[in-house]
Amino acid sequence: MIKYGFIGTGNMAQAIITGLLNKNVPASDIGVTSPRSADKLAERFGIVALPAQNLIDDSDIIILAFLPNQLENVTAQLDFKNKLVVSVLAGVTVAQLTSATHTTQVVRTLPNVNVAINLGVTAFSQTKLTAENNHVFQTFSSYLGERVAVDESQFAVFSAIAGSGPAYVFKFIDALAQAGVENGLEPTLATKIATQTVLGSAKTLSLSKQTAQELQDTVASPGGSTRAGLDDFKAQNFDETILHAINATISHKHL
Ligand SMILES: NC(=O)c1ccc[n+]([C@@H]2O[C@H](COP(=O)([O-])OP(=O)(O)OC[C@H]3O[C@@H](n4cnc5c(N)ncnc54)[C@H](OP(=O)(O)O)[C@@H]3O)[C@@H](O)[C@H]2O)c1
Missing domain, CATH: 3.40.50.720 (NAD(P)-binding Rossmann-like Domain)
Structure with a gap:
């Protein structure tokens, strides 16, 4: 023991x-x-x-x-x-x-x-x-x-992605749920839907041989509504926003 x-x-x-x-x-x-x-x-x-x-x-x-x-x-x-x-x-x-x-x-x-x-x-x-x-x-x-x-x-860098990462994933789930609420969903239901979507997607990715980028394409068919959303992420500099936040995390001194 x-x-x-x-x-x-x-x-x-x-x-x-x-x-x-x-x-x-x-x-x-x-x-x-x-x-x-x-x-x-x-x-x-x-x-x-x-x-x-x-x-x-x-x-x-x-x-x-x-x-x-x-x-x-x-x-x-x-x-x-x-x-x-x-x-x-x-x-x-x-x-x-x-x-x-x-x-x-x-x-x-x-x-x-x-x-x-x-x-x-x-x-x-x-x-x-x-x-x-x-x-x-x-x-x-x-x-x-x-x-x-x-x-x-x-x-x-590990600390920023894995240590702080859960807070950023909660932030994403909250934003996803709030977007649902803005469009008429009841808050508890919106949170449940967003949480399960992130949970299931992470599991799918972890079990898959495909990369996260390839899996995006399996959901987003050309000209479809998901592609319109992904294009909007790109136009709003989503990747740069994440990179900026991770860099801010890395450069912050620990207490
Ligand atoms: N939170 C995270 O997600 C996370 C992730 C990775 C690494 N860490 C690391 O984990 C460590 C703890 O973080 P935390 O979030 O758990 O901090 P925390 O909740 O603020 O806890 C700090 C602990 O230190 C204890 N402590 C203070 N003086 C002490 C002493 N003289 N002898 C023994 N214990 C003493 C406090 O005990 P009393 O309550 O009795 O004063 C308290 O239990 C940090 O070094 C942090 O870098 C945290």
Whole structure:
């Protein structure tokens, strides 16, 4: 049995813990620590709240899930004993993690909120781990959804597309639904239709051998109404709008 220890109990820790519990990881094998919220969270999920050093001592894998600017402050008094440390801290490099935790067994990751339903996509740095730690990391990360090895130089772009991406997809769904409402649909119904359309289209694409561009053509016949809509997207610079937003995300500094 793998023992999981979370330092930090915010949105991302809760999303990952939910994903682990969905995969039948026993609640008693999941521990948390944080200054204010840990006890409450432990009670809510039936997991265990511990002081930070006890949590490290008791865990096989320690997940750092506090804010990036808290790294030095949180790790200063702790001894990680060269255990496996997995960071989800956006913008924090393997070198910074190694220096703060004094362990070589560090993996930099970047999950997204969909890990809560085991449909996340998580980037990870390729660190040399012991065979045992590698097994623990593979097991842990497989519970979260898809995993992709990403060079550290590409974490920022991954973060913009996969980390922030869910917000942009929700934005698109909302815009699609609002367009339905503008044209007379009842709001709840419009949201349901837009959500299911995005869900089904993503599934179709993921199961298909065709590209997203090719699949557009299968829906939009020449001279048809979908083609008129796609032409309008083009005229309104839809691709440039997305690119602009992603670039704004990438160039924004993490807190
Ligand atoms: N949210 C996302 O979609 C997302 C995606 C990818 C990566 N991330 C990364 O995930 C990390 C956490 O983000 P979040 O959205 O979960 O933040 P959040 O909801 O603001 O949570 C921050 C957590 O840090 C804890 N904390 C503060 N001081 C601490 C200390 N001294 N020791 C231990 N824990 C401490 C807080 O605990 P108390 O409540 O007890 O103060 C809180 O649980 C960030 O580094 C972020 O870059 C987030």
